[in-house]
Amino acid sequence: MNRRKFLKGSALLSGLFTLNPVDFFANGVKEIPDPKNKAKNIIFMISDGMSSGTLAMANLYSQNILGKNGNWMSLYLENKVSRALMDTASASSIVTDSAAASSSFGGGYRVRNGVLNIGANGEKHIPVWQKFKKAGKKTGCVTTVTITHATPAGFCVNSDSRNAENEIAEMYAEIGFDVMMGGGDEFFNPLKRKDKKDVYSLCQQKGYQILKSKADLNKAEKGKKVLGIFNSGALPYSIDRKNIPELQQTPSLAEMAQTAIDQMKDHKEGFVLQIEGGKVDWAAHANDISALIHDQLAFDEAIKTVIDFAEKDQNTLVIITTDHGNANPGTIYGPDATQNFNSISNYKFTNEYILNAIHSDFNLQQIKDWIYETNTISLADDEAKHLLSFYSGLERQEGGIYNYKKLPFKAYSEIQKKHNSVGWISMDHSGDYVEVAVYGPGRELLPPFIKNTDLHYLMLKAGQI
Structure with missing residues (x-):
């Protein structure tokens, strides 16, 4: 099929989003051509709230201070990836929030800001990690914010509210995703929940091992489900963890990513994994340049972990992007x-x-x-x-x-x-187009300009489900 149909007129119609972000696309996998090779594994990486200036400044810092190009930019320089710009609008606004943005990737439809994979008339769009789980793959998410936050949740569950993190924690346990790691002790711990429900115990009954510190990562039992909750609230910013000894028991994003890959890589049907640098977004909201650059560099280290694996594996599709800009520094x-x-x-x-x-x-x-x-x-x-x-x-x-x-x-x-x-232009999200880089089997499916929902169908097509 002609690759132009993948866009379905996006280049012509994108200007209309400024007036009314109506879903003009087919929302169907049939519009994307078949890949040359099937992707056994898919790793979807999101530096949440990363404006193009954030990527540029992190790489400039890496060049000037660390004496090297960043891993993301090296993929461009070495021509290892397909590259695109992406329109990030939601169903209710030209400027999305993280819930609607993740739902575009996760459910394949644009939804209103604030909800997770729920349409305007209450329809529930099946989240992509549930689709791959049903197809026999292992599934996981790791993040530097709460594991129940909007971005991981958008790949996993349906909810009328992104703020229903207590309920989202219970949904995770019920559905049984294989590896879930980040912060958010207050949503699992009966001593911190108003309803006193012990979601840790519920997860253990479902066969999960509970990890609470960086040291626990090395003790993870292979083949057993993992719930890693390393902090109350989000994990610390990278530069604070580096310089404040009491924060150093929490793992980095790259360390969590490596453990998640190791836990799932031997599964015969393959795995899918979302990796989120969530505190890049929080740093942008705070106009905090030190937090922003160092958490973007931490995300960049996770890219190296993922690409090192993917280069050896040769059967892994890697998507590297953001869900929206923020503050445009x-x-x-x-x-x-x-x-x-x-x-x-x-x-x-x-x-x-x-x-x-x-x-x-x-x-x-x-x-x-x-x-x-x-x-x-x-x-x-x-x-x-x-x-x-x-x-x-x-x-x-x-x-x-x-x-x-x-x-x-x-x-x-x-x-x-x-x-x-x-x-900085603001302390909030922006509607600018953002970067997408795709490595591995299926990279040829990426045209130069896409809509956020297109990545949902690209994953399904590359994984051939």
Whole structure:
């Protein structure tokens, strides 16, 4: 079949999404040509909330500070992948949330923001990992946020609300996915759930082994289902885990990915695995450049883990993308732009950690000393006064989706911008087109421009189910 039918007029119709994001596509696997070779395994990698500027800055940091190209960019440079731009709209908006975005991949249809694989009239779209499980494959998800969060859930379950994480945890146990790892102890632990339900016990009754720390990864029993819950809430940001000893018992995304692959790779029918760098999105919401770059680099290390396996295996389709942009960060022109950007290598912690450590009883010298110690930034008196005002109640405390303590993220990122030449357009998602890279059997199915739902059918066609 002509590859143009895969697009089904997307190039002509994409402009209409700005007015009404109606589903113009066929939502059918028949529109995609047959692959040259069947993919036994599929690994779908999502750097959540990764604007193109995030990818560019992480690679620039890798080149300038670490002395090497990133793994994602190396796939482009070595021409190992097919590459596309992707439209990320949801059924209700040109700007998607993570639930609708994951549902586009997972269920093959665009749904309203906030729901998981539920159509406008209540129809339930079967999630893709359930389809592959029924076909005999092992199934799994690993993430740096809660395992019940929107992105892993969109590949696995149907729900009227992405926030129903207690219920999503129970659904996972009932359906029986083979490997599930991330954060979210509060959704499994009877001591933290309002209903006191022990979902850990329910999972153990279903045959799961429970992993609670990085050390447990090496003890995982092969052939037995795995539930790895390594934190209450999300996992720590990568740079904080590196520099704060008490956080180092939590695994990296690459370490979780390796364990998930090792647990499922010998299954005769193959496996499917979603890998999410979820805190890239959280860092963008906070305009936190240190958190953003280091978690994107952690995602990049997971890419190496996956590609190393796929190159040896030769039967694994790897899809690397994001679900949407967020905050559209980028470097700003100026005579000292390079030097300013490189100064980010002096940042020892996330802004979240730095700002949490400031208290209302700090004087100006204390706050100036703390910022210099952690970011090597010398605050002017007026900058120190402005930052301190947020803690003494003189300024309105700032919001942000994952800013539960109302920290002055925006104010501090504006101060940092003068020193690191990085700017942000907002503290929320954006509707820009995003990158897609595809490696392995089925890469030839990817045209230069696609709609997010197309990846659902590409997976089904590549896996021939």
